[in-house]
Amino acid sequence: MVTRHVLDVISHRRTEMIDITAAIQELLRNSAFRNGLCVVYCPHTTAAVTIQEHADPDVAHDLLLWLNQTVPQHLPGYRHGEGNSDAHIKSALVGPSVTVLVQEGKLLLGTWQGIFFCEFDGPRRRQIWVQLLGQPDQP
Amino acid sequence: MVTRHVLDVISHRRTEMIDITAAIQELLRNSAFRNGLCVVYCPHTTAAVTIQEHADPDVAHDLLLWLNQTVPQHLPGYRHGEGNSDAHIKSALVGPSVTVLVQEGKLLLGTWQGIFFCEFDGPRRRQIWVQLLGQPDQP
Amino acid sequence: MVTRHVLDVISHRRTEMIDITAAIQELLRNSAFRNGLCVVYCPHTTAAVTIQEHADPDVAHDLLLWLNQTVPQHLPGYRHGEGNSDAHIKSALVGPSVTVLVQEGKLLLGTWQGIFFCEFDGPRRRQIWVQLLGQPDQP
Numbered sequence: 001m002v003t004r005h006v007l008d009v010i011s012h013r014r015t016e017m018i019d020i021t022a023a024i025q026e027l028l029r030n031s032a033f034r035n036g037l038c039v040v041y042c043p044h045t046t047a048a049v050t051i052q053e054h055a056d057p058d059v060a061h062d063l064l065l066w067l068n069q070t071v072p073q074h075l076p077g078y079r080h081g082e083g084n085s086d087a088h089i090k091s092a093l094v095g096p097s098v099t100v101l102v103q104e105g106k107l108l109l110g111t112w113q114g115i116f117f118c119e120f121d122g123p124r125r126r127q128i129w130v131q132l133l134g135q136p137d138q139p
Numbered sequence: 140m141v142t143r144h145v146l147d148v149i150s151h152r153r154t155e156m157i158d159i160t161a162a163i164q165e166l167l168r169n170s171a172f173r174n175g176l177c178v179v180y181c182p183h184t185t186a187a188v189t190i191q192e193h194a195d196p197d198v199a200h201d202l203l204l205w206l207n208q209t210v211p212q213h214l215p216g217y218r219h220g221e222g223n224s225d226a227h228i229k230s231a232l233v234g235p236s237v238t239v240l241v242q243e244g245k246l247l248l249g250t251w252q253g254i255f256f257c258e259f260d261g262p263r264r265r266q267i268w269v270q271l272l273g274q275p276d277q278p
Numbered sequence: 279m280v281t282r283h284v285l286d287v288i289s290h291r292r293t294e295m296i297d298i299t300a301a302i303q304e305l306l307r308n309s310a311f312r313n314g315l316c317v318v319y320c321p322h323t324t325a326a327v328t329i330q331e332h333a334d335p336d337v338a339h340d341l342l343l344w345l346n347q348t349v350p351q352h353l354p355g356y357r358h359g360e361g362n363s364d365a366h367i368k369s370a371l372v373g374p375s376v377t378v379l380v381q382e383g384k385l386l387l388g389t390w391q392g393i394f395f396c397e398f399d400g401p402r403r404r405q406i407w408v409q410l411l412g413q414p415d416q417p
Contacts, residue, residue, distance in 0.1 A: 001413075002413050004381065037178065037272055041377075041386075044391075045391055050231050051184075051235045052230070053184040058219040059219050059227050061219075062218060063227060065214070066214065070209070071344060075347075077340075078336075079339050079340060080337050080339075081334075081336070085337065085340040085341075089341050092372060095373055096376060096391075097377055099178055099377060101180060103143065108180075110182025110183055112183075112184050113182060133314060133411070134141050134272060175411060176315075176411055191369070195358060195359075197357035197363075198366050201355075201358050201367065204356065209348070233370060237374060238319075240407060247319075247321075247407065249323065252323055
């Protein structure tokens with residue numbers, strides 16, 4: 001069984017981590033999907049997806065702080081003309097997708113884990129693609 | 140066919156790379172799983188999973204050396220109160236899971252590749268979740 | 279349905295990003311695969327796979343520039359004797375695989391996205407392994 005879903009995400013700052021765990025869990029609830037994999041995929045090249053602590057928002061703050069300090073927006077030698085080379089580099093470091101286990105229709109996440117959309121060149125309207133792959137609901 | 144398994148991992152240092160290749164291969168051997176994907180998932184936000192050379196342990200040493208130098212444990216501006224922001228950042232860089240191909244019940248890894256649990260805030264008792272997804276054993 | 283394929287890649291520089299999108303799309307076209315996941319896996323520990331903008335080659339240039347500046351080839355404390363510790367570290371940061379959605383036999387990529395083989399210790403002959411997993415072609 002394979003199904004695909006689209007999630008709209010709106011960012012409000014240049015760099016921002018947006019918790020999309022509840023939205024993906026709701027999408028799962030509305031599907032007949034029960035057991036398998038949930039691939040959360042970012043179709044943008046200046047944004048990314050990761051799994052991190054979502055209990056304390058300071059964790060996301062500190063991750064962005066380090067990324068912004070370590071990957072400068074302007075660096076002698078950058079050639080890409082749009083002034084967002086840093087956003088492409090941050091996206092490559094964090095990665096374009098995460099794969100989450102699904103059991104009995106629920107995301108299997110660790111106690112402190114949440115799924116984040118990582119905006120590195122906002123504010124923008126974005127999409128997240130979700131693919132579910134596994135066993136169909138057993139009647 | 141979808142099955143899930145749990146692997147216990149014990150770390151002994153604050154940062155440490157632990158080779159879990161043999162444990163995952165053994166888990167596969169004890170299952171009926173033959174062909175498909177093996178997702179190795181870390182449910183912790185201060186640890187990660189990666190695939191790297193496991194022939195020479197100096198490779199893991201050098202990766203930790205670079206990470207520890209590049210992501211400082213204390214940085215002006217960090218807000219997270221637990222003093223382990225660096226561990227969260229390292230986890231985001233290395234990533235929460237790896238996806239490995241399985242053929243005839245065996246992990247398909249490159250010649251020098253091993254699967255590592257990456258501890259960034261140990262020592263601790265940890266878990267790794269493994270999900271197998273693919274074709275069932277054909278009789 | 280699970281199938282595996284091998285792609286040969288030849289690199290010409292020490293660090294290089296090689297666009298393999300068309301090769302993977304052709305591989306898909308020659309298979310009966312229609313819907314599911316395409317896992318693009320790098321079996322090497324001094325190379326990686328990522329998804330990034332492939333419209334402007336300057337994006338790949340800037341990513342390599344930053345990686346080469348941030349992960350030095352020689353660092354006091356490196357122990358690995360082959361002089362390519364930086365290549366292992368870059369591989370761990372970028373990651374060993376990407377997972378792409380497939381719909382009706384086509385890679386589902388964002389407008390600007392391409393799949394890149396990332397060489398960090400070339401020039402060399404390399405391989406990429408591709409696994410397709412999902413629903414079979416429905417007659």
